[in-house]
Amino acid sequence: MSIGRRGIQSSGVPRVVAIGGGTGLSVLLRGLKEEPVHITAIVTVADDGGSSGRLREEMDMLPPGDIRNVLTALADTEPLMEKVMQYRFSNGTGLAGHNLGNLLLAAMNEISGDFVTAVKGLSRVLAVRGDVLPASNQSIHLKAEMADGSIISGESQIPLAGKRIKRVFLDPPEVVPLEEASRAIAEADAIIIGPGSLYTSILPNLLVRGLFQQIKMSAVPKIYICNVMTQPGETDGFTASDHVTAMYEHLGTPFLDTIIVNTADVPEEVLEKYAEKGSAPVVCDIEQLQTLGLQVVADRFIAYEDGFLRHNAKVVSKKVVSILKRGKE
Structure with missing residues (x-):
């Protein structure tokens, strides 16, 4: 029996850890807070x-x-x-x-x-x-090595470089995780990664080695909520499996069980608006995701609000809870 299961037995309420940053995580949490779960959000501190x-x-x-x-x-x-x-x-x-x-x-x-x-x-x-x-009480700076070998410093500057990212890394590299954050992961009944900017919101958390070690050791469901749209300067042309592969390459090992990915068509007028900014829908390449050993939960998960395409927080949250319940069976 995993540590996470003890969390359910002791409190009666499943404990969910959500890891990320930016607007993507916030959108999800607005729906998840209405579900019968205890939420711990672990948030990046690399913003500059x-x-x-x-x-x-x-x-x-x-x-x-x-x-x-x-x-x-x-x-x-x-x-x-x-x-x-x-x-x-x-x-x-x-x-x-x-x-x-x-x-x-x-x-x-x-x-x-x-x-x-x-x-x-x-x-x-x-x-x-x-x-x-x-994720940590230390001051963290995010840096990126680009495909041409150049180094870009600063989370805010990386997407503006206009170059393909080879890898991101933390400065200092040996960041000490917040003890409470590590404990929350160890006691979780499900771990959610994302949604959010892959290189500048999600990976800065996972690259805190102590946190990732806890994630890797946990036996509970580990769910990645894939972005709906590509992000200019970060994930141009990325499919859903490209997002997962980038995480695995950075961390040196597979660690996810499930991916939640949108398959709903985006209205043409919305596509045109996002195309002007260099953004396009993330393709759900199911066969490649399955090759990576993932359970693929593909459905209509989008909503169009205030001029922006977002995850439908209520629908995604209910799907997360159903996965959690299956994991308990």
Whole structure:
């Protein structure tokens, strides 16, 4: 019996760990929080762009942006509070470009003297359903070696290089994982990877070796939720199996059990909009995925909201819970 099964027996509620960053993970969590599971979100701290990057540099703190998005997604708050958390100043010397939620985390970090304590404090204020944890309490910089041998420094700069990525790596390479994050993985009843930017949101978490060791050792279902669309500068032309192969090559071993991948057609007008930005639907190459030893869960998993193509959080979340239940049988 795995460690994760003890989590079910002790609490009666399945414990799900979701790993990633960016908007993809946040979209999923909005649906997953409505399901009868306990969620622990483990979030990348490699962000160095925008408001997060400025606060990271000026206040010597972990970047708050991805953490803020996840806190807001899991919060049990009125719509007005969500707008407050996500509000971005457009004017003001020093304020323009900053996000109010980021500033709240920066203030709590200053008050508590510890970023993890700050996140927990804001979680209580927002009545967050579950736990939100950074992958590490260390400052991490993401770098990429491109296909032409050049090195690009900074998570925000990698997709802008206009070159094919050979590999990404952490600086420093020996990052110490947050102990609570490692424990959450060890006690999980299911582990979800993604959705999110493959090289700049997902792999920065998996490259924290202590975390990946826990993931690899776990006997519970490990589910990858594949992106709906390719990402310019990261996964141009990638199929679903290309995403999985990239992870396996970085980590040196297969570790996933299941992939959730969309097969719904994208409306032509939406395709045209995304094509203007160099993005296209991720092809579900089922046979190749099966060759990789994966159980393929392929269905209509998309929704079009606020001008963007997203995963249908409710549908995907229910599919995750059904996989979890099958794993218990």
